[in-house]
Amino acid sequence: MPSLSVIIPxxxxxxxxxxxxxxxxxxxxxxxxxxxEIIVSDGGSSDETLQLAHTWNCRLMEGPPGRGGQLHRGAQAAVGEWLFFLHADCQLPADWPTPLQTFLADEKNRERAGYGRLHFASSKSAARRVERLANWRTETLGLPYGDQGLLIHSSAYNRLGGYRDIPLMEDVDLVRRLGRKHLKPLDLEVTTSAEKYEQQGWWKRPSLNLCRLALFLLGASPERLARGYR
Incomplete structure (x- = not known):
């Protein structure tokens, strides 16, 4: 498999x-x-994050907070031919290299980005409902979120201009510039934390996320949306 850089904000x-x-x-x-290569792109952590990065022998990038900027700094520092962006609260199955290798083996995918299927670390039926909605959104609208992972060739990423340093919706912003026809599902399930959904509610949080997405697509600024998010 060609060289791969995994970038974790x-x-x-x-x-x-x-x-x-x-x-x-x-x-x-x-x-x-x-x-x-695993790159941890940190935005000013004060907990054990930096120590964990050192313990696991990751490359550590430090800078101001903001996921879009952190992702982009990690991508700029990466040496891999391919870039795989992954959130810190996500986990991959043991066989994760196999679907990535399958994607990378197809030369046509050098102009595409691959994304995984969303799965929540929860046994609740509400989690399955939100998963179905999120995966439907991805397949139908071509809008995968960052917690599904994103695999893209470095040349395609650079041609797009990469992630923008915006406070929210950096993932949607990038895939919209890429275009739906250049997105392809990976045979990969990405398990993400359900903590915020458990805290805020399995109806409330998805509803708020959907409202923010709609406002963003209608032209609301990420800065304004971020104020409401906080």
């Missing part, structure tokens, strides 16, 4: 980062053979 992500890195490096021999 963090901000006080100590509670989730260890599990994320463990899922990435569960097959350490495979990862080494496939030249996998």
């Amino acid at each position: 963090t901000y006080n992500a100590g509670k989730q980062l260890a599990a994320c890195l463990d899922s990435l490096l569960a097959q350490r021999v495979t990862a080494r053979e496939q030249e996998v």
Whole structure:
């Protein structure tokens, strides 16, 4: 497999980062053979995030907070031919290199981006409902979110101008510039934390997210949306 850089933005992500890195490096021999570089792009953490990055021998990038900017700094520092963006509260299955290798083997995909299927770390039926809605949104509207992972060739990423340093919707902004016809599903399930949904409610949080998406698509600024998000 061509060289791959996994880029993880963090901000006080100590509670989730260890599990994320463990899922990435569960097959350490495979990862080494496939030249996998892991970059933790931090935005000023004050918890154990930085120590975890050092413990797991990740490349550490430090800078101001803001996920879009952090993702872009990580991409600029990456040496891999391919870039895989992954949130710190996400985990991959043990066989994750296989679907990525399948995607990378197709030369046509150098102009595309691949994304995973969303799965929440929760046994509740409400989690399955939100998963179905999110995966429908992705397939029908061509709008995968960052918690599904995004795999893209470095040349295509640079041609797009990469992630913008905006406070919210950096993932939607990038895939809209890429275009729906250049998106392709990976045979990969990405498990993401359900903590915020458990805290805010399985109806309330998806409804708020949908409202923010609609406002963004209608032209609301990410700065204004971020104020409401906070």
